[in-house]
Amino acid sequence: MQTQPSTSSGRPIGFDLNCTDVTRQGIGIMAPDSQRQRPSRSEPCYRFPMLAPLLALAMMQNATPTLYTGATLFASCKAAIRLQDDFDRATGNDARLAAACSSYLMGMAETGDITKMFCMGTVTPATLTRVYVAYMEKNPTLMDQPRRNGAALALADSYPCPAK
Numbered sequence: 001m002q003t004q005p006s007t008s009s010g011r012p013i014g015f016d017l018n019c020t021d022v023t024r025q026g027i028g029i030m031a032p033d034s035q036r037q038r039p040s041r042s043e044p045c046y047r048f049p050m051l052a053p054l055l056a057l058a059m060m061q062n063a064t065p066t067l068y069t070g071a072t073l074f075a076s077c078k079a080a081i082r083l084q085d086d087f088d089r090a091t092g093n094d095a096r097l098a099a100a101c102s103s104y105l106m107g108m109a110e111t112g113d114i115t116k117m118f119c120m121g122t123v124t125p126a127t128l129t130r131v132y133v134a135y136m137e138k139n140p141t142l143m144d145q146p147r148r149n150g151a152a153l154a155l156a157d158s159y160p161c162p163a164k
Helices: 019-025 051-063 070-085 092-114 125-138 140-144 147-158
Strands: none
Touching (some): 125 140, 125 147
């Protein structure tokens, strides 16, 4: 039977050690013993305090880009059209997706109208949704690009500003 390495107090070495035990063992990583402020015996010592946040960031990095593609906005907008065309057959998830589509396209439309990227006047979310879906069906290469690309191109194509 193997025994775990232990501190002078008999506790196993691990994350439950207090900093004075770690320093006594010569495992301290922050500063030499002469420069280290010694905490009280009851204060825990975590040798890798940034490990958990760094791991969380690393895991989020791979998931983030797929949330904002043209394909995800297209799927949301298709759900909005299902909801508009046949409310009785739509699911609860369709309502959530429709709201995401409408919100995004209306925000894009208002921003583009202000900056004169496109000129649309008064338009409903239902119309914007159908304009976007029709454009994306004709331009499937935009599905893997950021959603803003397809949305901006669809609105600029359908609502161009007059030449100055």
